[in-house]
Amino acid sequence: MQKLKSPSEVNEMRLCLEAFETTRPCISVCAGSGCKASGAQNVLDSLHRELERRGLEGAIDIKSTGCHGFCEKGPVMIVWPEKVFYNGVSQSDAKDIVNSVTNGHKPVEKLLYKDPTTGQRVLHEHDVPFYARQQRILFGNNGKIDPKDIRDYIKVGGYSALARVLTNFSREQVVNSVKRAGLRGRGGAGFPTGTKWEALRKSKVRPRYIICNADEGDPGAFMDRSLLEGNPHSVIEGLIIGAYALEASEAYVYVRAEYPLAVEHLVVAINQAEKAGLLGDNILSSGLNFRIHLVEGAGAFVCGEETALIASIEGRVGEPHPRPPYPVQKGLWGKPTVINNVKTWASVPVIVNKGADWYASIGTERSKGTMVFSLVGKINNTGLVEVPMGITLRQMIYDIGGGIPKGKQLKAIQIGGPSGGCIPASMIDLPIDYEALTQAGSMMGSGGMVVMDEDTCMVDVARYFMEFLEEESCGKCFPCREGTQRLREILVRVSQGKGEESDLGLLDDAGWMIKETSLCGLGQTAPNPVLSTLRYFRDEYEAHIREKRCPAKVCRELIVYEIDPAICDGCHACVRVCTTEAVLGEKNKSHTIDSAKCIKCGACLEVCQPKAVLVH
Amino acid sequence: MPQVELPNVEPLLEQYEDRRINLIPILQDVQETYRYLPQEVLRKISKKLRVPLTEVYQVATFYRCFSLVPRGKHVIQVCLGTACHVRGAPRVLDRMLRDLKLAGPGTTGDFEFTVETVRCIGCCGLAPVARVDNSNTHPHLTQAKVGGLLKRYQDKAEAPNAAKPDEASHAKA
Numbered sequence: 001m002q003k004l005k006s007p008s009e010v011n012e013m014r015l016c017l018e019a020f021e022t023t024r025p026c027i028s029v030c031a032g033s034g035c036k037a038s039g040a041q042n043v044l045d046s047l048h049r050e051l052e053r054r055g056l057e058g059a060i061d062i063k064s065t066g067c068h069g070f071c072e073k074g075p076v077m078i079v080w081p082e083k084v085f086y087n088g089v090s091q092s093d094a095k096d097i098v099n100s101v102t103n104g105h106k107p108v109e110k111l112l113y114k115d116p117t118t119g120q121r122v123l124h125e126h127d128v129p130f131y132a133r134q135q136r137i138l139f140g141n142n143g144k145i146d147p148k149d150i151r152d153y154i155k156v157g158g159y160s161a162l163a164r165v166l167t168n169f170s171r172e173q174v175v176n177s178v179k180r181a182g183l184r185g186r187g188g189a190g191f192p193t194g195t196k197w198e199a200l201r202k203s204k205v206r207p208r209y210i211i212c213n214a215d216e217g218d219p220g221a222f223m224d225r226s227l228l229e230g231n232p233h234s235v236i237e238g239l240i241i242g243a244y245a246l247e248a249s250e251a252y253v254y255v256r257a258e259y260p261l262a263v264e265h266l267v268v269a270i271n272q273a274e275k276a277g278l279l280g281d282n283i284l285s286s287g288l289n290f291r292i293h294l295v296e297g298a299g300a301f302v303c304g305e306e307t308a309l310i311a312s313i314e315g316r317v318g319e320p321h322p323r324p325p326y327p328v329q330k331g332l333w334g335k336p337t338v339i340n341n342v343k344t345w346a347s348v349p350v351i352v353n354k355g356a357d358w359y360a361s362i363g364t365e366r367s368k369g370t371m372v373f374s375l376v377g378k379i380n381n382t383g384l385v386e387v388p389m390g391i392t393l394r395q396m397i398y399d400i401g402g403g404i405p406k407g408k409q410l411k412a413i414q415i416g417g418p419s420g421g422c423i424p425a426s427m428i429d430l431p432i433d434y435e436a437l438t439q440a441g442s443m444m445g446s447g448g449m450v451v452m453d454e455d456t457c458m459v460d461v462a463r464y465f466m467e468f469l470e471e472e473s474c475g476k477c478f479p480c481r482e483g484t485q486r487l488r489e490i491l492v493r494v495s496q497g498k499g500e501e502s503d504l505g506l507l508d509d510a511g512w513m514i515k516e517t518s519l520c521g522l523g524q525t526a527p528n529p530v531l532s533t534l535r536y537f538r539d540e541y542e543a544h545i546r547e548k549r550c551p552a553k554v555c556r557e558l559i560v561y562e563i564d565p566a567i568c569d570g571c572h573a574c575v576r577v578c579t580t581e582a583v584l585g586e587k588n589k590s591h592t593i594d595s596a597k598c599i600k601c602g603a604c605l606e607v608c609q610p611k612a613v614l615v616h
Numbered sequence: 617m618p619q620v621e622l623p624n625v626e627p628l629l630e631q632y633e634d635r636r637i638n639l640i641p642i643l644q645d646v647q648e649t650y651r652y653l654p655q656e657v658l659r660k661i662s663k664k665l666r667v668p669l670t671e672v673y674q675v676a677t678f679y680r681c682f683s684l685v686p687r688g689k690h691v692i693q694v695c696l697g698t699a700c701h702v703r704g705a706p707r708v709l710d711r712m713l714r715d716l717k718l719a720g721p722g723t724t725g726d727f728e729f730t731v732e733t734v735r736c737i738g739c740c741g742l743a744p745v746a747r748v749d750n751s752n753t754h755p756h757l758t759q760a761k762v763g764g765l766l767k768r769y770q771d772k773a774e775a776p777n778a779a780k781p782d783e784a785s786h787a788k789a
Contacts, residue, residue, distance in 0.1 A: 037754070296640075315638065316675065317678040456702050603711065
């Protein structure tokens with residue numbers, strides 16, 4: 001693509017690309033990390049082979065796009081211009097798909113989404129219940145563009161916000177727009193972005209830096225990854241607008257090394273933006289000089305904390321330091337620095353293009369715009385969901401998520417990663433916004449939403465998070481380093497049936513102490529999983545302590561495996577998978593489990609078709 | 617531990633300016649090239665960047681992705697993110713460790729496999745998952761699938777095309 005030399009050339013380029021827009025059908029296949037793991041690359045390869053075989057290469061386009069969000073049903077694809085949505089596609093379907101396009105777009109029935117309640121096939125993506133309730137202002141373009149082709153982004157209106165800003169907006173106007181829109185940090189804490197930007201603008205120290213925090217460490221959250229994989233230019237455009245407003249000449253994007261595809265796409269996107277004259281010196285002849293550097297993380301959860309992240313960019317260990325000074329006062333190399341999350345930066349072009357008032361009209365009183373959640377765990381429709389703030393948990397779990405698999409009961413929803421908390425099923429009508437979640441003992445966090453059913457043990461969940469936090473605590477401050485260890489020890493004790501009545505009080509006291517006295521956000525929120533489960537699921541703790549019983553039948557020390565002789569058909573499947581020879585019995589006769597040999601791995605339960613394996 | 621012959625690290629180091637900011641990128645590059653951080657290389661890095669060896673060591677031991685001991689031919693990352701945890705990842709991990717006769721995450725005696733746990737690779741929709749050699753993601757794992765997964769990589773040396781057609785996608789993904 002040629003170099004763009006002025007804001008108006010961006011718009012001309014878009015018009016030009018639109019004019020060349022053909023009516024050729026296009027099969028856009030999701031090739032995000034999720035669908036790739038489900039075999040999307042094979043589907044792409046076989047589609048290409050099929051087109052080649054039939055000499056249709058010039059007649060039908062194939063596009064490899066970023067994440068469409070519906071990971072559960074992957075690989076997924078959309079056939080344009082009819083917008084037919086296919087799910088669960090495999091490489092052997094390539095022939096049928098190409099046939100359907102050449103035969104007047106008669107859809108391939110078996111690949112259409114099947115509504116589990118009505119049994120009806122659904123033709124279009126926007127009619128699938130999973131998508132119908134969403135408002136996808138950040139993720140909407142993921143299914144339309146090839147993330148490795150800047151022209152695709154420009155064609156859907158990309159960089160037009162930048163062009164508009166450079167022509168019509170003063171720096172203060174940009175900051176005011178972001179402020180008026182009510183945008184709050186999407187990384188977790190929800191600090192008002194406009195206020196942060198304003199604070200930086202007050203500083204007279206130069207140079208200033210901006211940072212994009214893409215160290216998405218919360219387990220169960222993958223929206224930043226998906227946005228960088230699927231629409232990296234939207235983040236870059238946000239950064240350039242930020243650079244203009246904040247008079248910064250350099251930005252650092254700190255990405256987790258665990259996301260190789262996101263890194264790859266970002267590198268390509270930065271290169272293309274440089275070639276197009278959107279990064280570098282004198283951007284679009286506006287006098288703005290701005291460069292973006294990519295830094296890969298090295299696997300430390302605490303680096304999601306802003307001061308630790310800055311230390312990591314500087315090549316040091318990722319240990320946080322007390323605030324103030326805040327990064328806007330003393331950040332990267334001691335200079336004023338604004339750090340915002342991936343989705344926060346990507347929201348900026350949307351606010352510029354659609355207007356602050358439009359953005360502020362979405363959401364609730366104090367939480368504006370949309371929020372992206374990763375809906376995972378014990379839920380039918382797992383995937384990424386973008387919804388207006390204020391939607392209730394019920395709408396999320398049942399309308400979008402399609403409820404709990406296997407007819408099980410919902411027990412809790414864990415929101416906000418290890419810093420968040422578990423919200424019980426009884427609070428399902430809670431609206432999702434920053435304040436409501438914090439009041440409920442959880443937090444918005446980066447938007448990880450892990451659904452738990454009756455088979456999930458809340459003591460085990462608390463123990464899991466405490467093991468995580470103990471390992472990820474950087475060790476700098478005492479309350480977090482020692483406190484997470486002690487909490488974990490108590491939880492292990494309780495889960496083994498060795499807990500005592502006094503442990504409950506101890507967990508509570510120690511939890512609050514860690515919260516009050518830790519140095520950084522990691523420690524200050526570390527006890528949340530324990531405190532929230534204690535608050536809502538005290539009976540489960542008590543069952544472990546008083547009755548030495550795990551109600552969800554998860555904690556190994558408290559369960560016994562047995563085979564119901566009345567149900568067992570002697571198929572031998574369990575005998576084959578048992579690694580400790582604990583399952584006894586001849587073929588076609590009912591089996592038994594030798595509890596002395598049984599290590600309670602659950603392999604037999606996993607393979608038993610007639611469901612004869614019981615857990616007590 | 618096998619005798620590891622240290623290839624020439626200089627060309628790799630020369631690509632980087634002598635700035636502190638390059639410490640982690642260099643360590644990542646070395647880790648990727650040698651699959652661990654040999655002590656001699658750490659000394660060279662310390663000299664090049666004029667960062668005390670203690671600080672290089674501090675960084676190398678702080679971050680999870682670095683290893684000071686050689687790792688196996690195939691690195692299996694078993695995801696222990698929350699979604700994987702509630703969908704049974706701990707059992708899958710236990711099974712894998714038992715099959716490989718490992719007491720905990722680590723490297724097998726023949727240096728064929730290194731099993732490590734990872735805090736979420738962002739494929740939560742397909743939980744539980746494991747990623748092999750930083751590229752092949754295996755979705756919806758069960759204990760029963762562990763044996764086949766290991767076999768595919770064990771067999772690779774003898775039969776490079778051993779992957780079943782319907783699974784080949786993972787090898788390419």
